[in-house]
Amino acid sequence: MKTVTIDPITRLEGHGKISIFLDDRGNVANAYFQVPELRGFEKFCEGRFVEEMPDITARICGVCPEAHHMASTKTLDAVFNVEPSSAAKKLRELLYSAFYVYDHTTHFYILGGPDFVVGPEAPPEERNIFGVIRKVGVEAGKYVIKQRMDALEIVSMIGGRKVHPTFGVPGGISKPLKETERARIEEMAKEEVKFAQFSLKLFEDIVLKNKTYVDLITGDTYTHKTYYMGLVDDKNRVNFYDGKIRVVDPDGNEFVKFPASDYLNHLEERVEPWSYLKFPYLKKVGWKGFVDGKNSGVYRANTLARLNAADGMATPLAQEQYEKLYETLGGKPVHATLAFHWARLVELLYAAERLLELSQDSEITDPNVRRPITETPSEGVGVVEAPRGTLYHHYQTDERGIVQKVNLIVGTTNNHAAICMSIKKAAEGLIKNGEVSPGILNMVEMAFRAYDPCFACATHTLPGQMPLEVDIYDSRGKLKKRLTRF
Amino acid sequence: MGKLKLGFYWAASCGGCEISVLEIGEKVLDVMAVADIVFWPAAVDFKFSDVEKMEDKSIDVCFFNGAIRNREDEHVAKLLRAKSKVMIAFGSCAVDGCIPGLGNATTVKDIFTRAYHETPSTINPEKVEPQPKYSIPEGELELPELRENVSTLDEVVDVDYYVPGCPPVGEQVWNAIQAIVSGKLPPKGSVVGASDRALCHECERKRLGNKFKTIYRPYEIVPDQEQCLLEQGVICMGPATRGGCGALCPKANMPCWGCYGPSPNIEDQGAKMLSALASNLDSTDEEEIKEALGKVIDPLGKFYKFTLTKSILGRVRK
Numbered sequence: 130m131k132t133v134t135i136d137p138i139t140r141l142e143g144h145g146k147i148s149i150f151l152d153d154r155g156n157v158a159n160a161y162f163q164v165p166e167l168r169g170f171e172k173f174c175e176g177r178f179v180e181e182m183p184d185i186t187a188r189i190c191g192v193c194p195e196a197h198h199m200a201s202t203k204t205l206d207a208v209f210n211v212e213p214s215s216a217a218k219k220l221r222e223l224l225y226s227a228f229y230v231y232d233h234t235t236h237f238y239i240l241g242g243p244d245f246v247v248g249p250e251a252p253p254e255e256r257n258i259f260g261v262i263r264k265v266g267v268e269a270g271k272y273v274i275k276q277r278m279d280a281l282e283i284v285s286m287i288g289g290r291k292v293h294p295t296f297g298v299p300g301g302i303s304k305p306l307k308e309t310e311r312a313r314i315e316e317m318a319k320e321e322v323k324f325a326q327f328s329l330k331l332f333e334d335i336v337l338k339n340k341t342y343v344d345l346i347t348g349d350t351y352t353h354k355t356y357y358m359g360l361v362d363d364k365n366r367v368n369f370y371d372g373k374i375r376v377v378d379p380d381g382n383e384f385v386k387f388p389a390s391d392y393l394n395h396l397e398e399r400v401e402p403w404s405y406l407k408f409p410y411l412k413k414v415g416w417k418g419f420v421d422g423k424n425s426g427v428y429r430a431n432t433l434a435r436l437n438a439a440d441g442m443a444t445p446l447a448q449e450q451y452e453k454l455y456e457t458l459g460g461k462p463v464h465a466t467l468a469f470h471w472a473r474l475v476e477l478l479y480a481a482e483r484l485l486e487l488s489q490d491s492e493i494t495d496p497n498v499r500r501p502i503t504e505t506p507s508e509g510v511g512v513v514e515a516p517r518g519t520l521y522h523h524y525q526t527d528e529r530g531i532v533q534k535v536n537l538i539v540g541t542t543n544n545h546a547a548i549c550m551s552i553k554k555a556a557e558g559l560i561k562n563g564e565v566s567p568g569i570l571n572m573v574e575m576a577f578r579a580y581d582p583c584f585a586c587a588t589h590t591l592p593g594q595m596p597l598e599v600d601i602y603d604s605r606g607k608l609k610k611r612l613t614r615f
Numbered sequence: 616m617g618k619l620k621l622g623f624y625w626a627a628s629c630g631g632c633e634i635s636v637l638e639i640g641e642k643v644l645d646v647m648a649v650a651d652i653v654f655w656p657a658a659v660d661f662k663f664s665d666v667e668k669m670e671d672k673s674i675d676v677c678f679f680n681g682a683i684r685n686r687e688d689e690h691v692a693k694l695l696r697a698k699s700k701v702m703i704a705f706g707s708c709a710v711d712g713c714i715p716g717l718g719n720a721t722t723v724k725d726i727f728t729r730a731y732h733e734t735p736s737t738i739n740p741e742k743v744e745p746q747p748k749y750s751i752p753e754g755e756l757e758l759p760e761l762r763e764n765v766s767t768l769d770e771v772v773d774v775d776y777y778v779p780g781c782p783p784v785g786e787q788v789w790n791a792i793q794a795i796v797s798g799k800l801p802p803k804g805s806v807v808g809a810s811d812r813a814l815c816h817e818c819e820r821k822r823l824g825n826k827f828k829t830i831y832r833p834y835e836i837v838p839d840q841e842q843c844l845l846e847q848g849v850i851c852m853g854p855a856t857r858g859g860c861g862a863l864c865p866k867a868n869m870p871c872w873g874c875y876g877p878s879p880n881i882e883d884q885g886a887k888m889l890s891a892l893a894s895n896l897d898s899t900d901e902e903e904i905k906e907a908l909g910k911v912i913d914p915l916g917k918f919y920k921f922t923l924t925k926s927i928l929g930r931v932r933k
Contacts (some may be wrong), residue, residue, distance in 0.1 A: 150753035169726035173717040177916040188714040191631020289867020304868040
């Protein structure tokens with residue numbers, strides 16, 4: 130038996146590691162993806178002032194702190210049983226839309242995109258943001274950087290900071306928006322809509338017009354037929370900030386739709402002895418192991434999952450792109466893991482359009498952005514769609530608002546079982562008779578990169594490659610061969 | 616003179632420090648003109664094995680962020696210390712322990728119990744817990760073991776300079792990099808890329824000299840946007856916190872949370888804040904004082920959120 134270890138891939142608030150075991154004929158016997166870090170938020174948040182949870186839990190992730198801050202702030206609304214004013218809700222969603230523009234842009238251009246824009250088989254030294262800039266041109270590269278920074282600027286106008294913004298209070302946000310700020314946001318939002326269209330055009334020219342890529346996307350190596358989860362509004366359209374959680378089955382039919390407060394009736398988590406991260410699954414289907422299909426409780430979240438779980442997009446241009454995606458890929462639901470990248474760009478356009486809509490809403494300069502707190506705090510659940518999947522925060526407090534219990538199901542965690550399965554399937558499809566070429570490294574990476582998982586948080590914003598190393602050991606654990614990316 | 620060799624690494628952290636480095640924007644290109652990055656798992660494709668092969672002290676400056684939570688964090692910190700001429704504790708986790716350091720208010724056993732047994736969504740009838748070594752039919756899988764206590768970087772290796780903040784703001788990162796590139800480094804042990812004064816000195820809120828009678832939780836009051844938050848009875852960590860960020864949180868109409876750590880010449884941020892509270896309280900009546908300060912039900916979380924690991928409290932008795 131040989132072991133192929135990929136370690137480190139890069140950090141997932143620490144580290145991610147892949148071990149692939151080969152049988153005697155050199156084919157894949159099993160594959161494991163391990164998350165080797167735990168910080169213990171669910172324990173050390175006990176005893177804290179509940180109103181500080183948005184700022185404490187933001188430190189779970191410095192790449193998507195807005196998602197934790199927002200889920201936590203919504204949990205505070207529930208804990209204090211207070212409904213934020215309309216202006217406050219719109220400003221929260223406005224900030225959140227800008228955050229999505231920023232976050233999806235970084236993933237597409239810096240992390241996921243290079244595989245397609247430069248090419249999955251391009252030389253590794255080209256397959257990064259610099260390669261992307263060379264391909265699209267320096268001017269376009271600068272344009273991408275500017276649009277990304279503008280979106281971040283909008284986040285900091287409302288949230289006060291670029292990393293770890295602080296604005297969420299139960300019943301609203303910390304300060305109103307000035308008219309001059311609103312006008313500036315509107316101006317930037319118009320450009321973000323154009324930028325999202327530019328990105329979709331780029332995807333069409335480079336990916337959709339290339340049959341090899343389309344075959345790769347639709348091929349079996351990167352496909353899993355699973356359930357899909359996402360927040361939807363009252364018309365079953367994708368929503369990042371609020372709504373009900375809808376789950377569709379592998380045939381695309383609604384399996385369940387539930388409010389955040391009911392999550393414990395629908396989700397359970399499994400513990401495995403070889404990973405610090407748990408494995409959520411659908412309670413009413415049950416855990417059947419790392420398998421897909423209608424009888425397995427494994428579900429997926431994140432971009433394509435949200436599109437699959439919804440009936441459409443709430444903005445006109447994104448809706449056109451939504452229809453085009455399903456027409457091109459053979460109707461709903463789409464099970465192709467690599468199509469998460471395309472869905473990300475459809476969402477980028479929706480986020481930009483929604484940002485523009487909200488920036489033109491005269492109500493957002495209403496000074497009434499905080500509702501008074503009148504009720505004794507107790508318990509609450511808050512949910513948002515983090516870019517990487519549905520994010521659940523659940524707190525119980527005593528009557529003084531001191532946290533007693535915390536439960537968190539984090540975006541990437543939803544996809545944990547699916548990521549393991551995708552890595553295994555890609556490895557099975559690519560490793561035959563013990564032949565492990567350096568080319569496999571990127572193909573295995575592509576299997577999980579589509580999920581934009583949080584262990585990619587870092588590479589999100591940085592040019593370059595996730596460090597990969599494959600060690601092949603013989604059955605006595607002796608290193609026989611070492612392959613590195615370069 | 617050849618180009619500077621820089622290394623970057625993260626241990627138990629959130630990734631925000633990496634983002635803050637990029638806040639310097641196009642200046643990254645200026646840095647690249649005078650420096651080579653020889654290790655940065657996030658950005659370039661060098662591995663531990665590459666670092667192990669380096670001569671000792673061959674990295675000019677290593678920026679290390681993240682707290683020391685598990686055995687791997689500790690191992691890499693020691694490895695990078697050996698290979699680096701200058702070791703910088705970068706960001707609140709490495710400097711003061713930050714939020715991961717709150718793990719010292721509990722135990723690894725209790726963290727495991729909560730995460731893998733108690734949480735209401737967890738179904739674990741066989742009482743499974745992650746194992747440092749686990750045998751599977753095909754072989755063995757390993758996980759780095761958690762250390763019983765979280766440590767700051769300087770508790771496990773010798774540290775030359777400190778860059779505080781959660782995360783350090785981009786402008787201050789640039790200040791620190793400029794100091795390094797120009798070779799104008801202060802004495803060993805200094806804080807680089809932050810202010811030498813308390814946060815209040817850079818806060819634009821007006822101080823009217825008022826004192827407060829009641830402490831308000833942030834949701835109990837809609838604070839005036841212009842006046843000092845502490846004067847309004849909201850616990851703002853400004854007086855006990857090092858400046859450098861530009862008072863970002865008070866500008867957002869939120870109190871300073873204290874992420875830049877203790878203000879200069881202060882040993883313990885929490886003790887300093889308690890003293891600042893007491894001296895701003897408008898009462899000499901013992902009962903009144905007791906009632907007012909009694910609202911600070913969680914002094915550990917309020918005063919030591921970012922510095923528990925480094926504080927005089929340190930950790931819970933285990």
